[in-house]
Amino acid sequence: MTLREPPGERGEALEQAIEEAARLIAASRHVVALVGAGLSAESGVPTFRGPEGLWTKHGEPDLRDYERFVEDPKRWWEMRRDRANRLGELVQALETAVPNPGHLALRDMEEMGRLKHIITQNIDNLHQLAGSQAITEIHGNRTKLRCVLCNQRWPVEGFLLDELPPKCPDCTAGIVKGDTVMFGEPIPRDALDDCINQSQMCDCMLLVGTSAVVYPAAQFPVDVKSAGGSLIEVNPNETPLTGLCDVVLRGPAGETLPLVVEKLRAAR
């Protein structure tokens, strides 16, 4: 059901689900949002899977990506520019994307003290642009660089690249790469620890635009649920987690989440 459908039985069901979601959020101690590609897609960021996905159009990713980086980081840095040219369409879509009403609703919930943390699988920096503060990027951030050894991060812009591969200016031992997590690369330890801590504190998790089939993200909602927490799905499509969810908002986050924020405001 989506909000575009005429009012009636289904519209009432969605209205009820929105009220129930707001009630659960208001009654919870530590609400965390687990966000996936669906939210970015609402901002025009291309997804990887599906008929219009980048993997479908440009071929499957190189699963040895990280292995190749480790073997020859200098060559990886030299190829970084070529790859940016080859994926020009993606880079442009990422650079022109702006936060949508779903991102803004999550920021509003944080400002109201209702949302404690965002765990995002997206790398597009849109939560930061929306003004959210407490964010863990499980797959990194395309606008940052990271030391593979100490996990220090810097904005790409302004980072001095006089020698390739660049050495970490902080620990001076590690090599610096793009912060985006590559295929075959372990999730950075600090990000993974944050996610585990947040999931343990969480008593209500919003699953926004994520099919939650990719580990480790797929495990977090399962852990929250088995510890007695509640799950709210915000997704136009059914997912493997739908059956576990206490409330399902079946529509785009940009349409449903602002309505939840309205309810939360009205209840104050």
Ligand SMILES: [Zn+2]
């Ligand atoms: Zn370092």
